[in-house]
Amino acid sequence: MISSFFSQSKPINFVVVSIILFMVFGITRFMMLDTPTDTFSITKQTLLFGVCLFSVFIFDFLVNKNNLTKKNSYKILVYVLFFAILPETLLNPNVLIANLFILFALRRIISLRSKKEIKKKLFDAAFWVTIASLFYFWSILFFILILAALIVYVITDVKNWLIPVIGTLTVAIIGASYMIVMNIDIYNFFTNLVDVSFDFSSLNSKRIIIGATILLSFGVWSLFYYIKNLKSKTKNSRPSFSLIVIAAIIGLVIIVVSPVKDGSEFIFLFAPLAIIMTNYLEVISEKWFKESLLWVLILTPMITLLL
Structure with missing residues (x-):
């Protein structure tokens, strides 16, 4: 039984999930991309799988470190199955790295x-971020999650509110310095980087529609029980579980504003939804369900x- 096998957290579970991910990654790259078999390409694909x-x-x-679920392997199974349901998320290297x-x-x-x-x-x-x-x-929208964390964890020291800005400026300074040294036009880089689109016509394929419907339907259904059970969580852990909901909302917003809607943008929903669904799976008493x-x-x- 699948539910029994993944009800515990053991090394064998991670091995099985890794094999599933390898199969999904290999099939996706083989079926959806015309990938050459030279050494450079193989090395690139290996790094992306890594x-x-x-x-x-x-x-x-x-998840384990912050006790966002119980000690089981449902979370990593669901997380990897999301890749299988929406394999388009495996086709964009930049999105995978982000x-x-x-x-x-x-x-x-x-x-x-x-x-x-x-x-x-x-x-x-x-x-x-x-x-x-x-x-x-x-993915810069996840900066909102940092601000939300400052609020829900009641971190009121003004100095702490300035730290995230310093972190962002650090990356900006390093990035700008690199572009100047490499003769990269900073204005053109950021002009091409920042874009938005509300045209969803590119998502009009049977595979993406079915995958997105399953993902969002299960997510919304699990979210209902997730929020309902927040009251049963300890007072200290509730803020963390609330942040997961905010992360899921941010993932949805990214899908809406994404300039290129090819299905890869759904990846930012995978982590929060996997946590939410795992919490739901843990409270289901009917094993058959x-x-x-x-x-x-x-x-x-x-x-x-097959579609």
Whole structure:
């Protein structure tokens, strides 16, 4: 039974999830891209897969470290299955890298609840979000999550509110210096970087429509129970769970404003939705229902591959 196998957190679970991710990554790159088989291309694809796999590791670490779910492997299974449901997220290298940096930032943001090394964590979070924005500009919206963390964790020292700005300026200064040395036109770079579109016609494909519908339907349904169960969480942990909801909302906004809507922009929803869905799976008492939900997530990408 799928639900029983992933109900615990063991190394074998991570191995299985890694194999699933490898298969999804390989099939996606083979079917959707005309990738050459020279040494450079193979090395590039290997590095990109490494980015995807490392993102799973970071996601698992931040969830376990901050007790955002119970000790199980549902979260990483759901996270990887989201890639399978919307494989377009694996086609854009810049988005994959930006998502990894956002996970770095999310790890530092959630850990603010300990009230230890606040300045360092705020600097790191802003630093990673700003770097992510250089690869995918609209990931800069996760800066809102830093401000939200300052509010929900009741961090009132004015100096702490200035730290994220310093983190962003650090990246800006380093980036500008690099562009000057490399003779890169800074104005043109940022002009091309900042763009917005509300044209969703490019998402009009059966695979993306089905994948997005499954993702959002399960997400909204799980969110209802997630918010309902917030009252049962300890007072100290509620702010962290609230930040996950805000992160999901930011992910939705990125989908809406994304200038190039090719499906890859959905990746920023994966981490918060995986946490929300895992919390829902943990409270389902009917084992058959939990099993059914997981099988829907598993079978959906198999069905969409035939379309």
